[in-house]
Amino acid sequence: MLVDSYGRLATDLRVSLTDRCNLRCTYCMPAEGLDWLPSPTLLTDAEIVRLVRVAVQRLGVTEVRFTGGEPLVRKGLVGIVEQVAALRPRPQISLTSNGIGLARIAVALREAGLDRINVSLDTLDRDRFIELARRDRLDDVIDGLAAAAAAGLTPVKVNAVLMRGINSDEAPALLRWCLERGYQMRFIEQMPLDAQHGWRRDTMVTAAEIFAALEQEFDLEPEGQQVRGSAPAETFLVNGGPGRVGVIASVSRPFCGSCDRVRITADGQVRTCLFAREESDLREPMRAGASDEELAGRWEAAMLTKKPGHGIDDPGFLQPARPMSAIGG
Numbered sequence: 597m598l599v600d601s602y603g604r605l606a607t608d609l610r611v612s613l614t615d616r617c618n619l620r621c622t623y624c625m626p627a628e629g630l631d632w633l634p635s636p637t638l639l640t641d642a643e644i645v646r647l648v649r650v651a652v653q654r655l656g657v658t659e660v661r662f663t664g665g666e667p668l669v670r671k672g673l674v675g676i677v678e679q680v681a682a683l684r685p686r687p688q689i690s691l692t693s694n695g696i697g698l699a700r701i702a703v704a705l706r707e708a709g710l711d712r713i714n715v716s717l718d719t720l721d722r723d724r725f726i727e728l729a730r731r732d733r734l735d736d737v738i739d740g741l742a743a744a745a746a747a748g749l750t751p752v753k754v755n756a757v758l759m760r761g762i763n764s765d766e767a768p769a770l771l772r773w774c775l776e777r778g779y780q781m782r783f784i785e786q787m788p789l790d791a792q793h794g795w796r797r798d799t800m801v802t803a804a805e806i807f808a809a810l811e812q813e814f815d816l817e818p819e820g821q822q823v824r825g826s827a828p829a830e831t832f833l834v835n836g837g838p839g840r841v842g843v844i845a846s847v848s849r850p851f852c853g854s855c856d857r858v859r860i861t862a863d864g865q866v867r868t869c870l871f872a873r874e875e876s877d878l879r880e881p882m883r884a885g886a887s888d889e890e891l892a893g894r895w896e897a898a899m900l901t902k903k904p905g906h907g908i909d910d911p912g913f914l915q916p917a918r919p920m921s922a923i924g925g
């Protein structure tokens with residue numbers, strides 16, 4: 597099992613399929629992009645499936661989420677999903693995507709075994725979208741969301757990061773739009789994980805501000821800890837339900853104590869936390885012929901480096917060397 601020194605059990609595996617992306621969201625990447633990981637270091641499709649198999653069959657992982665970078669730009673995505681869905685025990689399989697190109701591939705992903713999807717959408721205003729994502733692709737995202745819902749990738753969740761002075765007034769409008777379409781809205785506090793190191797605690801839009809804005813227009817009834825479990829989102833029934841909204845207050849109300857996540861980067865490094873400063877390599881041992889048992893042992897050992905919390909508020913906090921897009925958000 598993937599137990600850390602504080603007794604937390606990781607059962608939710610996030611797998612980054614690529615560090616590349618077709619958007620340039622300002623809170624994530626600089627306009628010019630980044631130095632992408634060199635191709636030979638990227639795990640092949642077969643290597644990804646093997647590590648997921650080890651996690652599911654030997655280490656107690658029950659949920660697998662593919663992310664990136666933008667996972668839809670990975671050519672082998674449908675095949676990877678199909679092979680992971682064929683594993684026994686079969687994990688729950690989900691995807692976090694910016695939605696570009698999803699309209700074309702949603703049915704194939706569903707047929708391959710994808711269970712659910714989260715699509716990031718920070719604004720409904722075209723000019724703001726261009727300002728935030730530095731590309732004119734709002735219509736593609738909206739079409740992708742509709743296709744995901746039609747394909748049965750439900751509940752469709754929409755992730756938004758609010759940026760002060762750009763889209764921070766849009767929380768009620770985004771929630772209204774999602775409720776009308778049966779999508780579940782999730783607001784995520786901005787974290788210090790951008791490559792440009794532009795995050796500032798004092799300008800970040802907090803969960804408290806998001807609640808205050810939503811409560812102007814909606815009646816929010818907390819679903820409580822039983823529903824939340826180890827999930828990072830605090831969820832609420834909106835106007836008595838069935839619509840729901842979630843707020844992920846990673847910075848102002850950290851949930852590290854009940855964290856059940858572990859990550860694999862696109863180049864095969866175990867990361868025990870988004871904010872970890874250590875990584876443990878599984879790629880080279882795998883390529884050097886390590887058995888499944890050895891890989892599982894290395895992975896278990898890696899968990900012991902997991903810190904009790906992300907430490908954003910510590911005076912000596914240092915942002916990790918990898919940005920969010922290269923870790924897998």
Ligand code: SAM
Nearest residue numbers: 624664665666692693694716755786787920925
């Ligand atoms: N490209 C896909 C997408 O945008 O959904 C998947 C990868 S992206 C890194 C995963 C999630 O992380 C997105 O919902 C995105 O909004 C969020 N994200 C990126 N940078 C962030 C930051 N600095 N703070 C909080 N969330 C961030």
Ligand code: SF4
Nearest residue numbers: 617619621624665694
């Ligand atoms: Fe790309 Fe997602 Fe980062 Fe936006 S948040 S630049 S879509 S990886």
